[in-house]
Amino acid sequence: MSATKSVEQKTAGLGWNIKQWAAAYRQGSEPVELLPLLREQIAALEADAGSSVWIQLGTEQQLLAQIENLQAKRANGDSLPLYGVPFAVKDNIDVAGFSTTAACPEFAYQPTEDATAVHLLKQAGAIVIGKTNLDQFATGLVGTRSPYGAVKNSFNSDYISGGSSSGSAVAVAKGYVAFALGTDTAGSGRVPAGFNHIVGLKASVGAISTTGVVPACRSLDCVSIFALNSLDAERVFEVAGRFDRTDAYSxxxxxxxxxxxxxxxIPTEAPWFGDDTQAAAYEQACEHAEALGYELVKTDFSPLFELANLLYQGPWVAERYAAVGEFLAQDLPGINPVVKSIVAGGINGTAVDAFKAEYRRKDLVRKIDALFTDIDALFVPTTPRFPTMTEVNAEPVLVNSQLGTYTNFVNLADLCAIALPAKLRSDGLPFGITLIAPAWHEIALGQFAAHWQAFMTLPEAPVLLGNKSDESIVVAVVGAHLTGMPLNHQLTSRYATLLEQTLTANKYQLYALANTVPPKPGLVRVSDSALAQDSTLGNQLIVELWRIDLAGFGSFVAEIPQPLGIGTLELADGRLVKGFICEPEAVASATHISEFGGWRAYIKHLNSTK
Incomplete structure (x- = not known):
């Protein structure tokens, strides 16, 4: 659905990603027109759904005040990469003009300044639509521990939405905002992403400032990002991920x-806690990863699982008590009893216990670090089970603990992670995988995410109107559009993403075309009949695969001059992708260069002979 059509139907902004918001503004719409309308739509839909996504949906006055500041920045010539893009903020993160409750009415206070992450996003042009519901004091992975109500799953209200950043995840999944901020100490930025079929990025500890965030475990807390696609998550991270001297852990x-x-x-033995449907979905995801060319290595996850268990059995519960324990001890009406009982346990440990736990953590982290000498990342289910509301209400602590199987250890081990949608379970519920890598490997996570999403056709979540996915096409480039080559800007200016370098099938020839500026090659497929007579005519040639959205693809193709065009290329592993082809007539005056194996080697050869 185009941005223009959505506006005409008075559904402005619902389901739009960052690129679609930018397109609407390029076509002449203004934030002062679209954002109040979006707010009205959200308010009406939430009133009908009763899903408790918001603790505070911004008033029209709050929106207009932000828009006025935005227009002043634009008039001043400021760089605004997120101009007019609406986002939501978990209500344990400060936003000036909104109260901060951490999902406890009696705790509420009025911050005078934005949290650092919020400030950076506003400076980039983004607009806060409201503050979202959460498991109280960010204690929980279930999305049910709030006096403002349990946040309903965006697919099926009988199932949990996940926590603690439940409202932020569901706000994105329902298409209310293009992205949202959550927090992640034990998985709160990944579990609800998995349960609502969206992307959840938890960067390295300290990569995004936590100044202005109500602490849970301050030494482990991270601000996380929810988005409709991985590219949007990367864009937000580029803005928010800045060193902050006001945060001692930055x-x-x-x-x-x-x-x-x-x-x-992948784990040698994976616990599923009786959820066979979840296990089957993970098996399918592993098959998909192998089909994409990744090598799966069965690995003993014992050190990871033991470290995960330490989080709620060691001194990090005491850290939660240090943050809010004395407040919870007041036993006020709005305090969630499960949260209170968990945090209260933090007062029982001793300093000796804390040191023993830290020694054990260091021993386990050393073992975990050793795993990454042989593998590049962990490929795990985001959660081992998908519980119902009824199951969580019956065993709130046990189920919560199970949900942290693949998330609790990540911050303790100083790892970064991205949760990604995979194919739906056989019962139609979302299933997600998480890729986990050592600290500061966010770029590699993004490249994997782009590859994963580009080659997976995912059914749309039952969001409102608009298209949740960033629909895209994979294009193989062979010459002047390669990374570092003169025409590569035609891809990067359209926010295309490099997926990988690979080879064509052994069926092509490469030519240097005559009289082209800049120099360009022509890729020609050898006919099957010719290959049958002489198999040496075919060559495997180096290509790069780029992901580009549909709108960008159309304008990209329009710039391709004769005798080049876009057709279907066969890769060495059998995949079929769109890619550059050349009219056979053009090779009569061209130079055959297949022996070089690719355009880059040929250009290097030319330069060396000058």
């Missing part, structure tokens, strides 16, 4: 580049 970004994820660790 770290300067030391992003690991030029690392490609290929070998994936």
């Amino acid at each position: 770290r300067s970004r030391t992003m690991i580049r030029n690392t490609r994820i290929q070998r994936l660790a």
Whole structure:
């Protein structure tokens, strides 16, 4: 659905991703027109659904005040990469002009400043639509521990939405906002992403400032990002991921580049707690990963599971008590009894217990670090089960603990992670996988996410109106559009994403075309009859695969000059993708260069002979 059509139907903004918001503004719409209308639509839909997504949906006055500041920034010539894009903020993160409740009415206070992450996003042009519901004091992975009501799952209200960032995840899944901020200490930015079929990025500890965030475990807390697609999550991270001297746990970004994820660790023995449907969905996801060319390595996850158990059995519960324990001890009406009982346990430990737990953590982290000498990332189900509301109400602590199987250890081990949608379960519920890598490998996670999403056709979530997915096409480029080549900007300017370098099937020839500026090659497929007579005519040639959205693809193709065009290429592993082809007539005046194996090697050869 185009942005223009949505506006005409008075459904402005529902289901739009960042690119669609940008398109609407390029076509002449203004934030002062679209955002109040979006707010009205959300309010009406939430009133009908009764899903408790919001603790505070922004008033029209709150929106207009932000829009006025935005227009002043634009008039000043500020860079605004997120101009007018609406987002939601978990209500344990400060937003000036909104109260911060942490899902406890008696705790509420009025911050005078935005949290650092919110400030950076506003500076980039984004607009806060409202504050979202959560498991109280960010204690829980279920989405049910709030006096403001349990947040309903966006697919099936009989099942939990996941927590603690439940409202933020559902706000994105329902298409209310393009992205949302959550927090993640033990999985709160990944579990609800998995249960609502969206992307959840938990960057390295300290990558996004937690100044202005109500602490849970301050030494482990992360601000997380929910988005409709991985590219949007990356864009938000680029804005929000900045060093902050006001946060003692903030770290300067030391992003690991030029690392490609290929070998994936999967658990030798995976606990499913009786959820056979979840197990089958993971098996299907593993098959899909192998089909995409990834190597799966069965690995002993014992150190990871033991570390996960330490989170609620060691001194990190005491850290929660240090944050809010004295407040919870007041036993006020709005305090959730499960949250209170969990945090109260933090007062029982001793300093000796804390040191013993820290020693054990360091021993386990050393073992976990060793795993990454042989593998590039962990490929795990986001959760081992998908419980119903009834199951959580019956065993709130036990079920919550089970949900943290693949999430609790991540911050303790200083890892980063991204939760991604996979194919739906056989019962129609969402299923998600999570990729986990060492700290500062966010770029590699993004590349994997782009590859995963580009080659997986996912059914749409039952969001409102609009298209939740960032529909895209994979294009193989062979010459002047390769990374670092003169025409690569035609891809990057359209926000295309490099997926991988690979080879064509052994059925092609490459030519250097005559009289082209900049120099361009022509890729020609050898006919099956010719190959049958002489198989040496075919060659495997190097290509890059790029993901580009449908709108960008159309304008990209319009720039391709004769004798080049876009057709279907066969890759060495049998995949069929769109890619550059050349009219056979053009090779009469061209130079045959297949022997070089690719355009980059040929250009290097030319330069060396000058």
